[in-house]
Amino acid sequence: GENVEQHPSTLSVQEGDSAVIKCTYSDSASNYFPWYKQELGKGPQLIIDIRSNVGEKKDQRIAVTLNKTAKHFSLHITETQPEDSAVYFCAASGGADGLTFGKGTHLIIQP
Amino acid sequence: GAGVSQSPSNKVTEKGKDVELRCDPISGHTALYWYRQSLGQGLEFLIYFQGNSAPDKSGLPSDRFSAERTGGSVSTLTIQRTQQEDSAVYLCASSFSENTEAFFGQGTRLTVV
Numbered sequence: 001g002e003n004v005e006q007h008p009s010t011l012s013v014q015e016g017d018s019a020v021i022k023c024t025y026s027d028s029a030s031n032y033f034p035w036y037k038q039e040l041g042k043g044p045q046l047i048i049d050i051r052s053n054v055g056e057k058k059d060q061r062i063a064v065t066l067n068k069t070a071k072h073f074s075l076h077i078t079e080t081q082p083e084d085s086a087v088y089f090c091a092a093s094g095g096a097d098g099l100t101f102g103k104g105t106h107l108i109i110q111p
Numbered sequence: 112g113a114g115v116s117q118s119p120s121n122k123v124t125e126k127g128k129d130v131e132l133r134c135d136p137i138s139g140h141t142a143l144y145w146y147r148q149s150l151g152q153g154l155e156f157l158i159y160f161q162g163n164s165a166p167d168k169s170g171l172p173s174d175r176f177s178a179e180r181t182g183g184s185v186s187t188l189t190i191q192r193t194q195q196e197d198s199a200v201y202l203c204a205s206s207f208s209e210n211t212e213a214f215f216g217q218g219t220r221l222t223v224v
Contacts, residue, residue: 001169031210032210032211034212034213036215042217043115043202043204043215043216043217043218044154044202044204044215045215046212046213046214049212051210089153089154091213093209093210094209094210098142098144098159098161098167098209099142099144099159099204099206099209099213100156101146101153101154101156102153103152103153104152104153104154
């Protein structure tokens with residue numbers, strides 16, 4: 001089945017700096033890669049996703065890149081703000097296993 | 112409804128009792144997932160329903176856990192003879208298909224005392 005590895009588990013950056021979270025996946029059949037943000041006491045919410053026919057996607061301060069050959073994808077957050085502090089999960093889907101999540105990254109924005 | 116609905120939002124039960132957690136997915140969503148999240152931890156996959164296919168039960172931690180999805184809609188996760196280590200937030204998510212955005216409910220916080 002699919003295996004998704006996510007790094008780092010904790011990331012602390014200064015407000016205004018950029019943050020990068022990386023994930024790798026194992027199933028070459030996966031073709032959909034969403035990123036979720038989870039705030040304290042709430043369920044995860046989709047912030048951006050990418051499909052395997054696209055190498056990069058941007059939405060304001062958030063971007064995701066995908067390297068199908070290497071089977072890795074990354075989340076980039078620029079000009080970080082205090083409200084970006086949360087837990088971020090990557091996921092991969094498209095094989096037989098449905099949606100498989102990474103273990104999450106706790107992003108801390110230092111004032 | 113407008114989103115995925117889970118009930119109850121909180122459940123406190125005595126060790127050894129059985130509990131049932133309910134998930135109402137978004138209408139028309141064929142895929143439904145159950146996850147367990149312990150405090151400060153990641154999303155532990157439990158079970159996945161896709162349409163009329165046999166569910167993927169590979170994540171269920173023991174035979175005390177079971178889930179069903181009636182009529183391709185509402186799902187119930189049952190935990191028999193609850194143990195203290197079952198205490199966690201149980202999250203349900205649904206999506207239109209396996210390759211589209213999954214929407215999460217707010218979760219059920221289960222506490223076994």
